[in-house]
Amino acid sequence: MFNKSFKIAAVVSGATMLALAQGPAQVAQVKSPAVTRIAENARASARLTVTIQPGFHIQSDHPKSDFLIPTALKLTPADGIAVERVVWPAPQEHKFSFSADPLSVFEGSVPVVVKLKETGQHLGSHVLKGTFRYQACSDQLCRPPVTVPVSLTVDVVAPHHG
Amino acid sequence: MEPNQNPPESARSRALNWIIVGVVVIGALLYLAKSRRDQVHNSVANAAVAGNAPLLIAPSIAGRAAPEWKLPDVDGKPVDFSQFKGHPVVIDFWASWCGPCKDEIPWWNQLQAKYKDQGLIIIGVSEDDSVNDVKNFLKTTPLDYTVVMDQQRLQSSYGMPEGLPTTFFIDRNGKIVSRVLGLEAQPELEHRVQQIL
Numbered sequence: 342m343f344n345k346s347f348k349i350a351a352v353v354s355g356a357t358m359l360a361l362a363q364g365p366a367q368v369a370q371v372k373s374p375a376v377t378r379i380a381e382n383a384r385a386s387a388r389l390t391v392t393i394q395p396g397f398h399i400q401s402d403h404p405k406s407d408f409l410i411p412t413a414l415k416l417t418p419a420d421g422i423a424v425e426r427v428v429w430p431a432p433q434e435h436k437f438s439f440s441a442d443p444l445s446v447f448e449g450s451v452p453v454v455v456k457l458k459e460t461g462q463h464l465g466s467h468v469l470k471g472t473f474r475y476q477a478c479s480d481q482l483c484r485p486p487v488t489v490p491v492s493l494t495v496d497v498v499a500p501h502h503g
Numbered sequence: 504m505e506p507n508q509n510p511p512e513s514a515r516s517r518a519l520n521w522i523i524v525g526v527v528v529i530g531a532l533l534y535l536a537k538s539r540r541d542q543v544h545n546s547v548a549n550a551a552v553a554g555n556a557p558l559l560i561a562p563s564i565a566g567r568a569a570p571e572w573k574l575p576d577v578d579g580k581p582v583d584f585s586q587f588k589g590h591p592v593v594i595d596f597w598a599s600w601c602g603p604c605k606d607e608i609p610w611w612n613q614l615q616a617k618y619k620d621q622g623l624i625i626i627g628v629s630e631d632d633s634v635n636d637v638k639n640f641l642k643t644t645p646l647d648y649t650v651v652m653d654q655q656r657l658q659s660s661y662g663m664p665e666g667l668p669t670t671f672f673i674d675r676n677g678k679i680v681s682r683v684l685g686l687e688a689q690p691e692l693e694h695r696v697q698q699i700l
Contacts, residue, residue, distance in 0.1 A: 408599040408640060439606035439686065476600060482666035482685035483601040485630065 368477040368484055369393045371414070371453070373493050376466075379422070379459045380500045387493055389414070391451040391473070397484075398446040399475040401432035405445050409476070410486045414453055416471035421461030422495055424469070428454040438480055459497055469493040564682055569594070569673045570660035574628070574651040577637050582626075582651050590622045591699035594661075594671040596653070598630040599640040601667040603686035610689045612647040614696050621700050622675075628653045630667060674699045 372390045379385035391412075393399055400409045416424045430452055434443040469492065476486040569592070573583045584592075595611060597604035608627075615625045625648035629637050634652050641650070658664070661671065670683045672695045680699050683692075 408636065410600050437602060439602040444602070478602055480603075480686075482603055482668065483598070484666050485598075485664065486600070 367487065367489065368397045369399050369473075369475050369487075371473045371489070371491055373491065376494050376496050377457065378496045378498055379457055380498055381459055381462055381464065383500065384425070384456065384458050385495075387455040387457060387495070389453045389455065389491075389493075391447065391453055391475075393448055393451065393477065395449075397477045397479050398433075398435065398444075398448045399477045401445040401447055402427075402429045403432075403445060405442065409444070410474070412447060412473075412475045414455070414471065414473050414491065416455060416469045416491065416493060419469055420467045420497075421459060421463040422467055422469060422497070423458045423460055425456040425458050428456065437478075455493065457495065463497050464499065465497060467495050467497065469495060564679055567679050568677050569671065569679050570657075572657055572660065574653060574656060575634075576649065576651050577629075577634055577641065579634075582649060587624045587626075588677065589675055590624045591618075591675055591696070592673040593623070593625045593696060593699075594628060594673065595625065596628045596630060596657075596661075596664050596667055596669040598667055599636050600631070604668045605644065606686055607668055607692070608644060608646060610692055612645075613689075614693060615648045618696060618700060623696060623700065624649070626651060628657060630655075630664065670695075672696070672699050 370392050372392065374388060377385060377387040391399075399412050402412050404411050412429070414427050416427075418424055429447075432445040433448055435446050435448070436443045471491045471493075472488050473491045474486065474488040477484045569584070571584050573581055576582050593611070593614075595604075595607070597607075599605075611625050611627070615623060627646050627648060627650045629650060629652050631637050631640075631652070632654075637650065637652065666684055668683075668686065670687075670692075672680045672682070674680050681695055683695070
């Protein structure tokens with residue numbers, strides 16, 4: 342009934358559509374650098390970028406109310422690479438129609454710095470895995486909190502590597 | 504009768520063909536559903552930029568019977584939707600972390616008091632993960648109507664909220680009259696309540 346070429350094309354297109362159908366549209370996305378280099382027994386900074394859809398904001402890492410869900414980036418240490426801290430920029434103070442006081446939020450493009458420390462002799466490429474959690478709102482509505490996976494590729498090089 | 508020119512397909516080959524067709528059809532349907540959902544998300548984003556929350560009355564929702572449910576209130580006591588049979592009901596999905604939702608709370612309190620004698624029932628369905636968050640919230644912001652904890656149990660019947668607040672207006676016959684996504688002005692909310700009385 343169906344020749345071989347048709348079957349292959351049908352399976353590929355069906356699988357593609359299934360893959361594309363996965364996952365909701367994200368209001369905020371985090372982009373990691375392609376590679377972050379760190380020397381043995383040294384420190385380095387990985388610079389990530391969080392991009393938020395226009396019209397939306399996400400809570401800052403330290404929102405003003407305990408009821409608000411803070412934005413958080415967490416990475417699990419691995420292979421002698423420790424995460425010393427995550428540095429967020431100063432948030433924006435924004436007054437919304439639904440709040441009596443200004444809220445502490447992030448909007449637009451947000452640079453995030455992850456401070457790393459290499460504590461052992463683990464030359465080579467390593468991947469740190471973690472999560473990015475945020476909760477976004479517009480002036481009119483709020484999206485449910487979201488937790489998405491994040492990964493950071495780190496190359497450990499010998500000291501004084503060129 | 505002349506013999507067939509081509510050898511007959513085996514049952515296994517026919518089954519494989521139909522499996523392939525099924526994969527393609529299911530994939531296409533899921534892709535279309537996601538595309539529609541993304542359109543809604545994008546329209547929500549665009550509306551947010553324009554400063555207006557879109558009114559979503561999906562033809563597939565208006566006129567349908569509101570799905571039954573049974574959820575715990577903040578004290579753990581079960582609340583059964585069927586106990587409100589014959590009443591006009593507002594189901595408002597909200598959360599303590601939702602600023603626009605909190606804007607509407609005083610209005611819902613007022614409407615519940617104003618139309619109580621006409622049988623109006625307002626139910627706040629919390630999307631908070633923890634009942635303790637809701638209890639703490641209620642200490643500073645009382646909700647003068649029934650509050651229940653969803654914990655994602657209504658998402659299969661009422662649909663995954665694309666955003667909060669999401670509000671369903673249900674008439675005395677248990678039919679959904681309208682659904683609103685996002686913050687709406689008090690006069691409009693009252694008008695929708697009056698439509699179901």
